[in-house]
Amino acid sequence: MKVTMVGISGSGKTAYMSALYETLGDAGQNEAGFYIAPRSVQQFDKAILSVGDFSRFSLADKLKWPDGTQQTTVWPFTVYHNSRPVTYFDWIDYRGGILTEITDTTDTQEAPDMVRSEITDLASHIELSNAVILVADAFVLTYYPNIKEARHRSGARRIHEIFTTYSRIYPNRNLIFVIMLTKADTVDDKWKTDNYAPLIERGLEVFNQMVSLQKQNPSWEGCIVPVSAVGEGNVHRSVTPTEDIKHPFRSEDKIVGFPQPVNAEHVLFYCLGQTLKQMREEAGKSIRQREKELSEILKQAGLVNKIWSLIMRKPDAESIARAILEEKNKDYEILSQFETHIEPLLGKALERVRQIK
Numbered sequence: 272m273k274v275t276m277v278g279i280s281g282s283g284k285t286a287y288m289s290a291l292y293e294t295l296g297d298a299g300q301n302e303a304g305f306y307i308a309p310r311s312v313q314q315f316d317k318a319i320l321s322v323g324d325f326s327r328f329s330l331a332d333k334l335k336w337p338d339g340t341q342q343t344t345v346w347p348f349t350v351y352h353n354s355r356p357v358t359y360f361d362w363i364d365y366r367g368g369i370l371t372e373i374t375d376t377t378d379t380q381e382a383p384d385m386v387r388s389e390i391t392d393l394a395s396h397i398e399l400s401n402a403v404i405l406v407a408d409a410f411v412l413t414y415y416p417n418i419k420e421a422r423h424r425s426g427a428r429r430i431h432e433i434f435t436t437y438s439r440i441y442p443n444r445n446l447i448f449v450i451m452l453t454k455a456d457t458v459d460d461k462w463k464t465d466n467y468a469p470l471i472e473r474g475l476e477v478f479n480q481m482v483s484l485q486k487q488n489p490s491w492e493g494c495i496v497p498v499s500a501v502g503e504g505n506v507h508r509s510v511t512p513t514e515d516i517k518h519p520f521r522s523e524d525k526i527v528g529f530p531q532p533v534n535a536e537h538v539l540f541y542c543l544g545q546t547l548k549q550m551r552e553e554a555g556k557s558i559r560q561r562e563k564e565l566s567e568i569l570k571q572a573g574l575v576n577k578i579w580s581l582i583m584r585k586p587d588a589e590s591i592a593r594a595i596l597e598e599k600n601k602d603y604e605i606l607s608q609f610e611t612h613i614e615p616l617l618g619k620a621l622e623r624v625r626q627i628k
């Protein structure tokens with residue numbers, strides 16, 4: 272299964288991977304009996320894609336933040352349940368540049384052609400993922416009183432462009448998405464009451480376009496959830512306003528207590544549960560039809576095609592499409608063994624995740 276994370280640089284994607292591993296990694300078998308372990312993969316072409324290594328990013332071991340990620344990174348791991356492998360994931364940390372380069376400039380000029388094609392590229396990448404995670408910094412969301420500015424600064428505006436394009440070029444297609452509000456520990460207490468209800472409301476307001484796109488697309492399933500890689504009181508954050516309109520404040524987060532991630536596993540449970548549920552509903556679709564659709568998507572894509580060809584180790588669109596299909600069929604076998612777990616998984620996720628209706 273494939274999950275793609277998108278979010279501007281600094282929004283907390285890599286810190287989240289560390290939190291996920293801290294929560295569900297080898298030692299961290301949780302009460303629901305799930306855990307994850309890194310999967311080894313062949314070396315990729317490092318110029319395009321790098322492989323994330325959990326041990327190098329452990330917040331608990333290092334007590335320091337990960338370095339910025341320079342290029343699209345894939346985190347391959349296997350999910351176990353009561354010591355039996357359930358499925359594997361390629362969790363993809365998509366190059367943040369596409370969002371950051373544009374969000375950093377405040378002028379509202381038309382996006383250049385290159386950006387347009389990158390957006391189309393990303394839309395096809397999303398089509399080939401089982402679920403997408405839209406990452407936005409909760410502090411940024413609450414720092415700017417003006418909602419439009421919050422939308423712009425958090426990268427939500429660019430994310431809206433991507434999904435408006437997606438919905439246009441792939442009408443009637445499934446989509447599972449999670450709006451992940453990171454660094455929830457850093458927002459003012461007034462946003463945290465009643466299980467972060469005010470923060471979630473703010474998030475829905477900022478991501479209003481996702482909410483309305485979901486209304487137009489009955490086969491979309493979305494949710495929103497606050498997360499923290501460190502938990503309450505374990506980081507001391509200092510915020511310094513600047514005179515620079517591009518970056519109105521500088522922040523520093525000093526880790527002062529042992530990291531205890533919040534809500535990290537619920538995101539994975541939601542993606543897994545919804546994907547399995549969707550597969551159950553999709554089982555009837557003809558393989559021929561699916562193969563045709565996939566190779567058409569891949570033919571249109573540029574960079575994305577390269578990324579998948581590296582992951583799949585197949586040279587051309589046709590064989591990547593076939594490999595993806597085979598993979599989906601394998602996922603289906605998993606589903607048949609795991610069907611009874613779908614509801615409990617979603618039930619667990621929904622303890623913390625708010626579904627968007």
Ligand SMILES: Nc1nc2c(ncn2[C@@H]2O[C@H](COP(=O)(O)OP(=O)(O)OP(=O)(O)O)[C@@H](O)[C@H]2O)c(=O)[nH]1
Pocket residue numbers: 278279280281282283284285286287336337338339340341367453454455456457498499500501502506508523524
């Ligand atoms: N307080 C707090 N700070 C966080 C948390 N997660 C991330 N941060 C801060 O945000 C910074 C950026 O986080 P990263 O995970 O590196 O961001 P990223 O999205 O991977 O950024 P790129 O790799 O540049 O795309 C970290 O260095 C921390 O200072 C969190 O849960 N709580």
Ligand SMILES: [Mg+2]
Pocket residue numbers: 284285286338339340364
């Ligand atoms: Mg990163």
